Each structure stands twice: as C-alpha cells, then as structure tokens.
Amino acid sequence: MKPTKTAETRTATLAEIAREAGVSAPTVSKVLNGRADVAPSTRSRVEELLRAHGYRRRRAEATRSPLIDLVFHELESAWAMEVIRGVENVARDAGLSVVLSESAGRLTPGRTWADQVAARRPHGVVLVLSGLDESQRALLTSRSIPFVVMDPAGDPGTDVPSIGATNWQGGLAATRHLVELGHTRIGALSGPSRMMCSRARVDGYRAALETAGLPVDPSLIVTGDFHHEAGYRLGLKLLRREDRPTAVFAGNDLQALGLYEAARELGLRIPEDLSVVGFDDLPVARWVGPPLTTVRQPLTEMAEAAARLVLDLGREEESPVATRVELATSLVVRSSTAPPAA
C-alpha cells in the first residue's frame, strides 16, 4: 500500500485561491478549465495565484484525454521524423495518440496553443527545440500536465526535465577524428548560436584543437541555421578562401550536404580535397556520395526517453528529481573523411 499523503503536501483549495484573487470559485474553475469567458486580467491574476500556491488539480488521471502533445520548433526534414517515430512508439504502447504542433519558427509556442492544450488535457507535453514561457508553464502546471523538453534550444532551467545528447563530446570526437587523420586547418559550420546544442558542438571542436596543440582560427568558424542552404552558402565562403581548410566539421547533416554541393560547385573532391564530418546521422547520411562520416545522435531513442519521462511524471504524485538526461553520441566513420592531400 502506498502511504497516504501527509499534511505537508496539501495545497491551497480552489475556494482559498478565489478568496485571495477576489473572485468567485466558479471563476477560478473557469480559468482552470481553459474557458474563454474570463477577462484577461482576471485570468492572469488567478493563474499567478494558482502558480504561487503550487495548485495541482486533484484526480488529474481520471480527466485526461488519451493524448500526448508533441511540439516542434519547426517541422522540417527527416530529423523531425526520427523524433516523431520515437514518441509514436511510446504513445502506441501506452494506448495514446500523438497531437503534433509546430510553434512556427518561434521558440515558444503561442498562447492559443497553451489554451488548447489546457482544454484537451493530454497526459503530457514533449517540446522539441522549443521552450515554454512562464505563463505557459504555470498554465500546464496548474492542470497537472507534465512537460519535458527535448534537446533544448536555450537553457531550460534546472527545474525543467529535459532530454538531450552529449553535443560537446560529439564535437570533440568529430574534430579529434580529423586531427588524427592529420588535418591542422579545420573549419566549423555552426548552427544558430541561440541554440545551446550548437554552442556545445563548437566548444567540443575548440577543445579538440586546443588539446591537440592546434591554434583556433575564429575566421574558420561560421554560423548559420541548420538547413542545407546555409551549409551551401557558408561552405562557399570557407572554400573560396585562398587558405581554405582541408576539413570541415558541420553543425548537422543537412549543413554537411550543403557543403557537399559547395565543394561540387568548386570542383573539390570529397574526401581527396576536403574531409567532411556531419552531426545527427540521419538516414540520408548513408545514402549520399560519398557516404557521410557523422556524429550519431540517437534521436528516436531520445524521443522515446522524453515520452517515457513525461508519462512517468504524470503518474507520480511528486515531481521527481530528474532534471537533465543526456544520451551518448558516437562517431560513425564512413567515406567523407581521409588524410589531407600531401
């Protein structure tokens, strides 16, 4: 038998919150139920109190829909597909369906989204490269809707459970591989610097150069978004230099493919004239010519871990201590890397 909850964990009742907010209990109830007929100022005052008191809806289990919400920063590329598959795997086993949303390029989903989630009461929310602002967190917390961030773009704070990959170690392993092949002039394509994963990968690259006693040339580090087009554009910039690098560590596989195109356009052969390492190990990495050496990020497993964690959070009465789990990356050596030409 589980022990009964003690008095310490008791939270404010709905009536107490109504009194403190100077509204009726039914109004608090309306706010809790995501109803539209509440003035915005009243809603935010009540939400604030619900949050301050750590109010958690009782018996949340019983009123939940058999859904799990999955929110992407942007729905692009095979990357997202690997993640969707992981969440689908866990949802299917748990008898849940997946609601998919896109925060349409913004890094926090819109207010409408949060209201919709509060109204449909899913078992949990998995956010991919996407965060929640304070009011959204308060809204979900007040409904006992747990959330987990996968591969956070920013610093999610130590109280937000998150699943990531060892990005720094990946950058280190990729660059060490190039150093061991004999490269001394190694460029880096970086993803957006507001995303922590991009920074961690480039920091791993720097650490590999420094520990090998090689200079870090800041002009060889170029930054853009995670798409093919950026890899192509930044690749041309790096490869057109007189003193072009003999190897490049790309921020992800799509950037690496853009770099392939830039090299083709300039008549540079991979790996004879240029070695390339990617990041992610999307299916396409095996299919391109030459097959891409890359840092494997276990996206499907990460998504499964995030979905399992969010369901676990929903089952527990108290928040668990788990804050951040990082799954290991690993270097997959294929045919796009070789020693530099003599």
Place this chain on the structure above:
Amino acid sequence: MKPTKTAETRTATLAEIAREAGVSAPTVSKVLNGRADVAPSTRSRVEELLRAHGYRRRRAEATRSPLIDLVFHELESAWAMEVIRGVENVARDAGLSVVLSESAGRLTPGRTWADQVAARRPHGVVLVLSGLDESQRALLTSRSIPFVVMDPAGDPGTDVPSIGATNWQGGLAATRHLVELGHTRIGALSGPSRMMCSRARVDGYRAALETAGLPVDPSLIVTGDFHHEAGYRLGLKLLRREDRPTAVFAGNDLQALGLYEAARELGLRIPEDLSVVGFDDLPVARWVGPPLTTVRQPLTEMAEAAARLVLDLGREEESPVATRVELATSLVVRSSTAPPAA
C-alpha cells in the same frame, strides 16, 4: 439564405434504429458515443443499421474537438514530413491541432484506432496510403466524421473522396525523357504492386516505350518496397546483368538513391554509364551527387487539398459529389540523366 432541408434528406431517428435492432435507444446512443459497455454483437448489429439508414448525428459541429486526424500507413522518410506539413498548414489556419497516427504497416488502421477517433470526435480524418474497412467507415459515417484518402494504396471505391497525383502521366514523362535522350534499354524499379500508385507509374513507363515503338522486356521490371534498401538490392540485380539497362526509372526517390549506391558499388558512373529518374522530388533529390532528375509530386499541396476537402465535407449538410482529385506531376530534369554512352 440557404434553403431549408427538405423531407427527402431526412434519415432514420435513433428510436427507429433501436426498434429495428431490438435494443433500447440508450444502447444505440452508447454505440454512437463509442462506449465500451456494449456487447460486440449488439454493437455490430446497431452499426450495420446505422449505416444502412445513412444515419448522421445531428449538430455534429457543436460536439467536435478542435482536432484533425492524420493517419499514415507508415511514418517513414521525408515523404511523410512533406505531407504532415501540408495538413499542419491547413489545420493551423483553421485553429485545429493534428493528431498523428501510424497504422504500423497494416493497410487499415486497427479497431482501437477507430474507437479512439469516434470518442475524440475530430473535424475529419485524412488517411495517407491507408484505407478503412467497412466497419470503420460505418463508425465514422455514423458520427458524421468525414474522411479523405490521400494517394490511396488500393482502389478506394468511387464513393470515397480521395486526393492523388497523376502517377501514370509521371511514369510516362519520366520514360519519354529517357527515350528522347536515346535510351532503348530502360529498366524500371516498381513499388509494391498492391499500391495503385506503383502500378500506374509502371503502366506509364510501358506506355512510353510502346508509343515509341520500343519493346517492353518484363525482366527489366523489378518490384520491391519503397525504401532505399529495396532500390539498392533491385538495382544490383538489374545492373549485374550482362545486358544491363543504360537507364532506370525508379519507383520513388528513395529507390533511386538505393540505385545510386548499387551503381557506386559496381563502379558505374551516373549519368555517364547509367541514367536515373526518381519519383516524388523530396528535398534530398536536389542534394545528392549528382542531383537527381525526378518526377515532382506536389505532396504538400496534395496534403493541403486533402485537409481542406475533409473540412469542407464536415461543413456541408450533404456529401459533395467530389470523389477523386489528381494534382499534376511534373518532370524536373537535373544531372542524373544523359544520352547513353556510344
């Protein structure tokens, strides 16, 4: 002003159906509401009568969840991502969220799925390369949940609204392009023959050969699934022949990429030794080396059309006549095709 409904369109009432089924009206109501506490035999008898009478729940609008269901045969590859994006675009504009399911390789989603859909009452269901069996159709119809099939695997029947692409014309255009380059020995990789789209593409290929006065060699047509692995395996089979084809029309882009790998392995250069045409025009087609000549299928636009159609169906009082819409395919010539070596 819209005219008032006439007596002709009146359907059986719940009480009439209950009487005919020999059960109480509340039992019919339970079946309609997807409740579990009804014996399977009773449920199927009632469903049968609901279907026979063309029963449609009144005022369905009011009780719908702000959701649209999207069901895939399998969630694989960037192909699915293009489709998801199209449905998301339409859903976002309509203030709806998308529930994503996978029928896990089976061509009709499971019974549990249909019950879940009936219980959550979405605005509509878009099925991708996936069909519904009779009882599932009856279940959705009885709840006035409209559905549309996108790119059907089988023959969806003339009464099921569906959105497709001009697969036959695509196969014709791809093969004509190869014939015009001077190829006379052209192979074809086909997708699964149970999928109508595969058959239509290969039939277009045959028609191009026949109208050009070229023989159709059945041994040059090989069949497998739509994945990279199949393209590689079937590609090796075709290319290892003494009398290997000088050009191959692949069933889709992923098969074409598998064929690229087979050619690389055998030391055949594309397009010098082998011309390749794909189908779909996924983003990756532009990124591979050499960039792939392929038949563009407007997947995102098709998905948008399917989502809009299903929402239109939900708004209308009568089923519209629209049964099958095919969006045009178009040949995109890149660098994987050239005249055969002399």
